[in-house]
Amino acid sequence: MKLPLLLTTALLALVVTGCSPKEEAASPAGPAAAAGPRTIELTANDSMKYNMNSISLAVGEEVRLSLINIGSMPKQAMAHNIVVLKAGSDSAAFATTAAAAIATDYIPASLAGEVIAHTKMLGPKQTDSIIVKFTEPGEYPFLCSFPAHYQVGMKGVITVR
Ligand SMILES: [Cu+2]
The missing domain is CATH 2.60.40.420 (Cupredoxins -  blue copper proteins)
Known part of the structure; x- marks a missing residue:
């Protein structure tokens, strides 16, 4: 019962981090160059x-x-x-x-x-x-x-x- 909840929390954290605009601005050479x-x-x-x-x-x-x-x-x-x-x-x-x-x-x-x-x-x-x-x-x-x-x-x- 506890494991799925932990996974869900971890996934949520990943999604939030991935969408952070701060992160995009910090590495313009990364995703921008790939585009x-x-x-x-x-x-x-x-x-x-x-x-x-x-x-x-x-x-x-x-x-x-x-x-x-x-x-x-x-x-x-x-x-x-x-x-x-x-x-x-x-x-x-x-x-x-x-x-x-x-x-x-x-x-x-x-x-x-x-x-x-x-x-x-x-x-x-x-x-x-x-x-x-x-x-x-x-x-x-x-x-x-x-x-x-x-x-x-x-x-x-x-x-x-
Ligand atoms: Cu023409």
């Missing part, structure tokens, strides 16, 4: 707009760039991605070449060397993310490579300092 890199959430919509066009990062900071297509138009007519290019890349030229690269989901093989990372091409309500880490300061262009979206304004810059 992975900071996430920057971008949205893309049927008006061909991202929710942000400039992102600032620290040199060496690892982040997850997550893109959600919040639109509802069919994928063949309105899909979105994020393509991050190397600093100094000509993003307008990339967009023009990419528009013809239908077979490779608008990522042109001939310019693959300029691409740091890219998400999948997303239809409505789809999401994808990429993890990036810049070891050099600079201005890194990003864009949506679906035909004509760059020209309408689906582009931006990741500034790394």
